[in-house]
Every structure is written in structure tokens, then in C-alpha cells.
Amino acid sequence: MELTLLEDELKNYIFDMRLHTEFFVLKGISSLAQKLVETKDRQYPLVYLIVKLALILPIVTASVERVFSVMKIVKDPHRNRMGDQWLNDSLVVYIETEIFDSIDNDVVT
Template identity: 40%
Template sequence: MRDDEWEDFLWSVNNFCDNHDIVVPNLTACYVEDDMKHLKTQLDHYKLDVFKDPKFKDVDSLPELCRLLVETKKSMIYFIIDRLICLVLNLPVSTAATERAFSGMKLLKTPLRNKMEHEYLNNVMILYIEREIAHEIDIDYIIDRFDLLKNRRLRLK
């Protein structure tokens, strides 16, 4: 998905959001001082509005809060708060992937392998990070396939 399918996936998510009137926040946008002023105002109104709304009474998690904000269309009113919640919900996923990659690099990039080319290191890192998938690969099957390719070339000559 990282190499070939990301653009298609992102397009389908944006298309889904457009079809269901879901605002897609720009998570790469810069936040300036005006946003901080708006945040303070939105928080003040949020305390008065959402805390008194019975629909929000039993909310006990951020994903549930995010879902209710969208369902009640309050995510449009409190757009900066909604943006912050989205960022917080995405943080553990992006942090975990980065930590996993650096841990893998520490194991793979030893002094003996220090002169490894970037492309080869990238391929080895992907195998290490996605090792659950890699363990499912039948190595004997791959070896047999390559062996058949070699024999086929010899037969053609």
C-alpha cells in the first residue's frame, strides 16, 4: 500500500467523506496565533454547549467523542477542537510506526552492515517491520519458482 495503493486509498477516503458530508481536516496545515485565539473561544463555548448536551453525557473515549461531534454536526462549529482530537487520535499510530522503524534500523544497521546501500536497507527494513507478513511467505515455494525460471531459460537456448 505504501508504494502503489496510497493515492487510490486516499482518494476513496476523501470521496467517502464528501459523499457523507464529513469535513476532512488538513492535518498538515500550519497553526498560527489566530487559531490559538479561536481555540480559546471555541473551548469556552464548547464547555457551555457540549457539557450540557445529554447526547454527550455517557461519552468515555476520544473516538466516541469524535463520532458524536460529527453526528451532531458540532465538529463544524468546534472545528479546531475537532482538528485537535483528530491529531491526538492519529498520534499513537504515527509514533508507533516511527518507533518500530527506528528499532528495526538499530538491529539491522550494525557496524558490519554499515556500508549497505539505501535501497537494500529500505528493502530489509520493510521485511523487518512487516515481519508478520514475511513469516507467512513460503521460502521453499519461492526457491522452487526461481529454480524453474533458471531451468526454463536453459531449455530455450
């Protein structure tokens, strides 16, 4: 249902934006996202959502790949009986090393 709505919304959005000269100078999806935020136009919520997802997806994908890479290091054959909670805690500490390095050991007790 939402895909059909998105298709109609995209057609209307493209038609409407072609009438606004300020959108002619946009060079890519990032400048389109900036313009959407500046104008606070929420008339096309699905278009806004699809642009936001397109910008977030590469970052999230890279983060997930990094987590799986680290999981191979943390959970090796010698530690394959590690529980899920312990694995999650270990991964967070390993991935966010910079944050945990900034915390004083005396605070953690």
C-alpha cells in the first residue's frame, strides 16, 4: 500500500519541484536533503523518508560490517560458548574503544 502511495507522492513531488526555481541548482541527494530540512516541507513525508534512508543506509551498512568483523575477533573457536549478552557487551566495548578509553578506571567499579 505504501509503495503505491510513494509512487504517487514521488510523481507529485517531481511535478511540484519542477515549478520551483530554487530546486534547479541542487546537485545531488545531499543538497536535496538540506533543502528539504531548510524548507521544512512535510507535504511529502514518504519522499522525505526515502531521502533520509538513502543518506543513512551507507553509514549503517558500514557499521554492521564493522560489527561482524569484530565479532570474528571477539568470538573465536576458544570462546564459542559465550552467551549472547556477554558477546553484546564485549562487542560494544571493543567497537567503541575510543569512548571507553576516555573513561577513568577508578569510576568503573
